[in-house]
Amino acid sequence: MTVLAEARALQLVHGRADVRAAVGAARAAGETVALVPTMGFLHDGHMSLVHRARELADRVMMSIFVNPLQFGPSEDLDRYPRDLEGDLRLAREHGVDLVFAPSAAEMYPHGPQQVRVEPGPLGARMEGAIRPGHFSGMLTVVAKLFGIFGPDVAVFGQKDFQQATLIRRMVGDLDLPVRVEVAPIVREADGLAMSSRNVYLSAEERARALALHRGLRRGHELFAAGERDAAVLRQALWAALRVPGIEPEYAEAVHPDTLEPVAAAAPGTVLLVAARVGGTRLIDNAVLS
Numbered sequence: 550m551t552v553l554a555e556a557r558a559l560q561l562v563h564g565r566a567d568v569r570a571a572v573g574a575a576r577a578a579g580e581t582v583a584l585v586p587t588m589g590f591l592h593d594g595h596m597s598l599v600h601r602a603r604e605l606a607d608r609v610m611m612s613i614f615v616n617p618l619q620f621g622p623s624e625d626l627d628r629y630p631r632d633l634e635g636d637l638r639l640a641r642e643h644g645v646d647l648v649f650a651p652s653a654a655e656m657y658p659h660g661p662q663q664v665r666v667e668p669g670p671l672g673a674r675m676e677g678a679i680r681p682g683h684f685s686g687m688l689t690v691v692a693k694l695f696g697i698f699g700p701d702v703a704v705f706g707q708k709d710f711q712q713a714t715l716i717r718r719m720v721g722d723l724d725l726p727v728r729v730e731v732a733p734i735v736r737e738a739d740g741l742a743m744s745s746r747n748v749y750l751s752a753e754e755r756a757r758a759l760a761l762h763r764g765l766r767r768g769h770e771l772f773a774a775g776e777r778d779a780a781v782l783r784q785a786l787w788a789a790l791r792v793p794g795i796e797p798e799y800a801e802a803v804h805p806d807t808l809e810p811v812a813a814a815a816p817g818t819v820l821l822v823a824a825r826v827g828g829t830r831l832i833d834n835a836v837l838s
């Protein structure tokens with residue numbers, strides 16, 4: 550058998566009806582479906598979600614959509630990196646069965662979206678405070694994708710910790726019939742969390758950007774050495790980010806479910822950082838264990 554040498558067929562579709570037909574066919578064949586939502590410009594972080602999805606379902610489907618609804622007016626919607634050809638190559642190599650790459654008109658056929666999903670208090674702080682409207686746009690498109698695909702399971706990355714927490718909460722609060730899985734952060738060899746936005750970084754900025762991971766590692770070391778005062782951990786994050794060429798936005802130690810700042814760190818407490826390096830916003834986090 551030469552199964553490995555055989556490239557799997559990847560179906561590329563642009564319409565919601567095509568997705569429904571493909572999911573319907575999978576279901577008729579008794580297969581389960583996993584969805585991996587992305588904005589494309591794929592990297593190994595996305596591929597780790599694909600591999601997790603493959604463990605969880607018979608069919609792995611991916612959406613590639615740079616969702617205008619989740620970008621603020623001064624954000625990088627227009628220059629967000631796009632490379633559908635490259636994405637399809639990678640998706641095919643990693644055994645994705647179907648890619649849904651809709652236009653904005655296909656996703657929002659009735660014009661401006663009127664009914665939206667509001668994140669509530671979990672979306673008010675950190676990313677929500679820096680990017681007003683972002684989580685409403687994100688949750689709305691994820692809810693739409695759940696409606697379009699009707700997947701058994703959807704896989705997200707811990708890289709966007711607050712996002713994953715909000716999606717879990719949305720699924721619970723709205724009783725959406727989908728299982729949410731969250732996969733660990735994939736990093737470059739030197740520790741930088743993989744991100745489509747890393748392509749914006751110059752060589753110098755790329756080196757500076759390591760401060761985010763350095764701070765998280767320091768926080769983790771302190772915790773491992775017995776430090777439980779969350780203020781001390783936050784201080785360590787800030788210290789790593791207060792360097793020339795970096796504009797820190799937040800450095801937090803929060804409860805994983807409530808996202809409320811904690812006074813005492815415990816296993817499961819999440820350290821989160823966000824900073825601008827040059828013109829690029831970067832986020833990263835670590836769960837204490």
Ligand code: AMP
Pocket residue numbers: 586587588589593594595597598704705706707708709732733734735736742743744745
């Ligand atoms: P994006 O294309 O940036 O919207 O990301 C799509 C999905 O991939 C989200 O669930 C992200 O959390 C996840 N993701 C992005 N970067 C990474 C990474 N470095 N490791 C793991 N998952 C990631």
